[in-house]
Amino acid sequence: MCRWGCPTTDTTHACKWCGTRFCLECHRGDFNGEMKVTKDATICRKCKQTGCVGPRVEYFPSKNNTNNKKPSKK
Numbered sequence: 001m002c003r004w005g006c007p008t009t010d011t012t013h014a015c016k017w018c019g020t021r022f023c024l025e026c027h028r029g030d031f032n033g034e035m036k037v038t039k040d041a042t043i044c045r046k047c048k049q050t051g052c053v054g055p056r057v058e059y060f061p062s063k064n065n066t067n068n069k070k071p072s073k074k
C-alpha cells in the first residue's frame with residue numbers, strides 16, 4: 001500500500017517542481033488534505049503548479065520471493 005493508505009504501491013510520484021511526494025491513486029501526499037486532480041491537470045498542493053507529476057518514486061517492483069521456501073526439517 002502507499003504511504004497514505006490506499007492499496008496501490010506504484011502510484012507515488014514526486015512533484016516535478018518542488019519534490020513533494022504524493023499518490024496519484026488516493027491523491028494524498030506530504031501535505032494536509034488531498035491534491036487537486038482534474039481531467040487534464042494535477043495541481044501540486046505545495047507549490048500550486050500544474051502538471052506536477054514527476055518521476056515515480058517509492059516504487060517497489062513486485063517482490064517475487066522465491067526464496068521463501070522454509071527448511072523442511074520435520
Ligand SMILES: [Zn+2]
Pocket residue numbers: 002003004005006007008011023024025026027028
Ligand atoms: Zn495512495
Ligand SMILES: [Zn+2]
Pocket residue numbers: 015016017018019020044045046047048049052
Ligand atoms: Zn510541487
